[in-house]
Amino acid sequence: MMTAFLFAMILSLLLPHSATAAEASILGVGGQSEETTKTSIPDSFGRDTPRHTVQGFIGALGENDYLLASNYLNLSKSDNPTTIVRQFKQALDAGGRFQPDLQINNTPEGNLTDQLPPSQESVGVINVGDKSVPLLLERVVSKEGEQYWQFSSDTLDAVPEVIENYEPTLVSRYTVDSLEGKKLFGYQMADLFAALTMIISSFILTYILVWLLYHLLKLAYPRIRGEALPLPNNVILPLAVVVMALILSEVMVYAGVSVTLREPVNRFTDIASWVATTWLLLRVIDSIFTRAVNLSYKKNYTERVSILGLLRKVVKALLLIFAVIVIFGNLGFDLTTGIAALGVGGLALALGAQKTIENLVGSVVVVADSPVRIGDYCKFGTYEGTVVDIGIRSSRVRTLSRTIVTVPNGDFSSMQIENFTSRDMFRFLHQLYLKRTADIEVVFKMVKDLDAFLDEHYLTNQEWNQVNILELRQDCYVIQLQAYVNANGITEFYDKQNVLFVDILKQVAKYKVEHALPTQQLIVNQAELEHEMLNDIEDNGSEAVDDNLSTDENKNDVNHDVNDIYNSDDIDGEQNGVDLGKEADKSKDDKVATIQANKEAKHKKINLDKERQLKRKALVKNKFKRAKRKFGFSIWNQP
Numbered sequence: 001m002m003t004a005f006l007f008a009m010i011l012s013l014l015l016p017h018s019a020t021a022a023e024a025s026i027l028g029v030g031g032q033s034e035e036t037t038k039t040s041i042p043d044s045f046g047r048d049t050p051r052h053t054v055q056g057f058i059g060a061l062g063e064n065d066y067l068l069a070s071n072y073l074n075l076s077k078s079d080n081p082t083t084i085v086r087q088f089k090q091a092l093d094a095g096g097r098f099q100p101d102l103q104i105n106n107t108p109e110g111n112l113t114d115q116l117p118p119s120q121e122s123v124g125v126i127n128v129g130d131k132s133v134p135l136l137l138e139r140v141v142s143k144e145g146e147q148y149w150q151f152s153s154d155t156l157d158a159v160p161e162v163i164e165n166y167e168p169t170l171v172s173r174y175t176v177d178s179l180e181g182k183k184l185f186g187y188q189m190a191d192l193f194a195a196l197t198m199i200i201s202s203f204i205l206t207y208i209l210v211w212l213l214y215h216l217l218k219l220a221y222p223r224i225r226g227e228a229l230p231l232p233n234n235v236i237l238p239l240a241v242v243v244m245a246l247i248l249s250e251v252m253v254y255a256g257v258s259v260t261l262r263e264p265v266n267r268f269t270d271i272a273s274w275v276a277t278t279w280l281l282l283r284v285i286d287s288i289f290t291r292a293v294n295l296s297y298k299k300n301y302t303e304r305v306s307i308l309g310l311l312r313k314v315v316k317a318l319l320l321i322f323a324v325i326v327i328f329g330n331l332g333f334d335l336t337t338g339i340a341a342l343g344v345g346g347l348a349l350a351l352g353a354q355k356t357i358e359n360l361v362g363s364v365v366v367v368a369d370s371p372v373r374i375g376d377y378c379k380f381g382t383y384e385g386t387v388v389d390i391g392i393r394s395s396r397v398r399t400l401s402r403t404i405v406t407v408p409n410g411d412f413s414s415m416q417i418e419n420f421t422s423r424d425m426f427r428f429l430h431q432l433y434l435k436r437t438a439d440i441e442v443v444f445k446m447v448k449d450l451d452a453f454l455d456e457h458y459l460t461n462q463e464w465n466q467v468n469i470l471e472l473r474q475d476c477y478v479i480q481l482q483a484y485v486n487a488n489g490i491t492e493f494y495d496k497q498n499v500l501f502v503d504i505l506k507q508v509a510k511y512k513v514e515h516a517l518p519t520q521q522l523i524v525n526q527a528e529l530e531h532e533m534l535n536d537i538e539d540n541g542s543e544a545v546d547d548n549l550s551t552d553e554n555k556n557d558v559n560h561d562v563n564d565i566y567n568s569d570d571i572d573g574e575q576n577g578v579d580l581g582k583e584a585d586k587s588k589d590d591k592v593a594t595i596q597a598n599k600e601a602k603h604k605k606i607n608l609d610k611e612r613q614l615k616r617k618a619l620v621k622n623k624f625k626r627a628k629r630k631f632g633f634s635i636w637n638q639p
Contacts, residue, residue: 047148062260098124238280245273278323362409376421476516
């Protein structure tokens with residue numbers, strides 16, 4: 001904030017004066033025609049309006065050009081211009097107070113509604129001690145017919161009496177010798193140093209005082225009113241800046257800061273005061289509307305929340321626009337021309353921003369018609385969620401996925417909006433599915449008892465309670481249960497619905513009925529099934545024949561191997577002529593035993609394979625018979 005103030009102060013100090021603008025216009029920069037120039041020739045010193053006269057005179061004093069400054073004074077031929085200007089500057093430094101720029105008239109005619117003659121204009125006052133001299137301007141007509149404003153001779157005649165008892169100011173008394181005569185940005189270093197010191201010290205002092213006052217009020221207010229202070233603590237800083245801006249000009253006059261620096265600083269303090277006032281009012285507006293919203297929720301006036309939210313934004317926007325206009329006026333811009341330019345520019349902007357204006361109108365429609373309010377759960381288009389904010393241009397809705405959907409108010413106001421929060425009761429609508437094996441009399445009696453049970457249940461109301469047989473299906477009876485339940489929200493309704501479910505199921509359990517569960521059956525073609533079964537049987541039979549053949553071959557191979565063993569042994573014995581005796585017989589018996597054991601193992605494996613084949617054939621036959629019996633039977637799938 002202080003950085004912004006210092007920046008505005010530098011702009012105020014460096015802002016060009018209107019005299020240069022007048023000189024530029026006299027050179028023909030404005031591009032006016034000769035006829036217009038003849039009818040109204042602008043003054044070469046920029047004295048065409050009272051505001052330009054004051055600004056031009058102060059600018060000439062800042063440049064220490066007393067000869068130029070004398071052109072803004074209505075002097076007689078006998079007066080010494082340099083002496084009069086120096087005396088006038090001493091009086092202004094001692095106690096001169098000019099009006100703010102916005103209060104000084106900026107038209108050639110001046111202010112015709114004051115109590116002064118039309119040819120005079122009041123622009124301030126000089127107060128030194130017990131003497132007071134008004135700062136008056138008078139309209140002078142030259143020999144060539146030019147009309148301009150100058151400081152009146154009456155004011156200049158009273159200046160010597162004011163400075164009669166003139167004493168050195170505080171700045172001149174306590175100025176360091178090293179700063180004497182030095183300048184920065186065209187201003188005396190002593191005045192700049194004094195002004196900066198007073199700005200910082202006054203801000204610190206006022207901030208401490210406002211902080212103490214706020215906390216004292218925060219302690220005393222609850223004891224007096226019985227409630228907490230409605231103002232937040234963030235109003236301390238802007239309020240301190242406002243107070244500082246109000247007292248700073250008087251402090252600088254008392255200290256004797258030169259009028260050439262005091263006027264730009266006063267312009268800066270005016271800008272700072274308006275910025276701080278705007279800032280303070282924004283804080284106060286937020287506090288007021290927050291309190292109003294809380295009261296609306298407390299008194300269950302939820303329809304006011306959306307209106308208050310939109311009204312808050314409109315008021316803050318208007319306040320900001322007004323503050324910007326005033327600040328630019330303090331910087332020296334012509335507000336009349338600026339406002340006219342804003343009007344033309346606003347028309348052009350309106351033509352080029354039709355969608356934006358449509359959204360602005362849509363926001364008014366949404367707030368006025370109130371299809372939804374902040375906090376309502378609604379469904380619009382393909383979205384549904386809770387309304388978070390209804391702004392000037394768009395509205396924001398938080399969906400069930402916790403995302404924020406921003407919808408332009410122009411589109412939002414034209415949509416079909418379903419507001420779930422506005423419903424006064426919740427509908428309980430569910431269905432029971434009972435098997436067709438139940439006795440119809442039992443089912444009918446159960447329906448009548450459930451109808452009476454729902455009608456008398458403590459959670460339902462008398463709006464519409466009914467139990468009826470909705471549909472007769474091939475596999476079940478469809479029983480519909482319908483009722484309305486009073487609840488403040490969806491969460492409360494779900495809790496009550498759970499209780500209703502349990503109570504209804506307990507009632508149904510008293511009757512000899514069964515709940516129909518979802519079933520499903522696969523239907524196949526009988527001819528295709530028989531053909532596949534026959535192919536499987538033929539394949540299994542051929543495999544069995546191959547197994548038998550392989551078994552016989554194995555048997556022959558085993559016998560052949562045994563014979564080969566005995567024959568080979570006999571041949572070897574005869575050829576070698578050696579009698580092996582008992583050891584040869586033992587080895588033959590071992591080989592025969594090994595072959596016999598292998599033979600038995602193969603027989604066991606063959607028997608196991610035959611048993612498996614028989615079981616497989618029996619299983620295939622059973623499946624074929626069951627499929628044949630069930631052919632043509634179908635069951636409807638329960639939804």
